[in-house]
Amino acid sequence: MRNRAGILILENNKIAVIKRKKGGRQYYVIPGGGLEEGESFEEAAKREAQEELGIEVGELTLALEFEQNGSQKYFIAGKYSGKVGRGTGEEYRSGEGTYIPRWIDLNELYDKALYPEEVKSMLLQGGSIHDD
Template identity: 40%
Template sequence: MGNVPRAGVIMVENGCVAAIERVRSGRRYHVLPGGQLEPGEDYPHAAVREAAEELGVDVRIDGLVAVVRFRGREQHYFLARSTGGTFGTGDGPEMGSPVDSDSGSYRAVWLPTDSLLTADLRPRPLAERLQKCASRSSFEALLAGPLVIHEHPADL
């Protein structure tokens, strides 16, 4: 893993945010869809590819929402809109991982925007910002300027 940069998407539809439900070591939490950049790939292209692999949808990137620095690597999250595909049909290598494996299970889900914090969506500072924008019904406000988050392992 090391310092490989990561990219992810934030998709909001019908009052819900697309997320990946993780069950690992007996714990259930949620993360935004995303993953590592491949050689020669930039952040936006990686985010588009990861949305297809994890969610089963094609997306258009609207803009950068957040940069998270965690354990020596950067993660860029982009506001994205679905342009095709079928949600929940992602076939990336991790999507078939069983609950009892070392990496745990992955499942694409829609989280209501008013439950992002109780659903343990990570990273938490980004979940807080998303929930705040949802209460104002203005996700375009996410594009006003990227949130920069410095997370530490204890923040998990």
């Protein structure tokens, strides 16, 4: 069990995701990952935004929390700097399938395999998501 943090970057009714092709499957994931030693959920979410998307985020708002092989917390980022798609994390060097940051219109989520499913469900229901 490992605690994980994820980051929700929303802009113009779109969300930043990672497009994955692995093992003959194509799917999308919310940027995020496991907490490192001594790291808070918020710190992990900010680090993952930098590593996976190439952006620096400021204020975070907790959007969703659930248990699944440890605690999972997903945060909505307020303002950010940088351009989505310039991440340099180890995911890009693993050689394990493709790993492509991109924007998806929230209306397209019905037809996409997006993980974790709890986040997809929240996004489709409108939840506490807001677009500044």
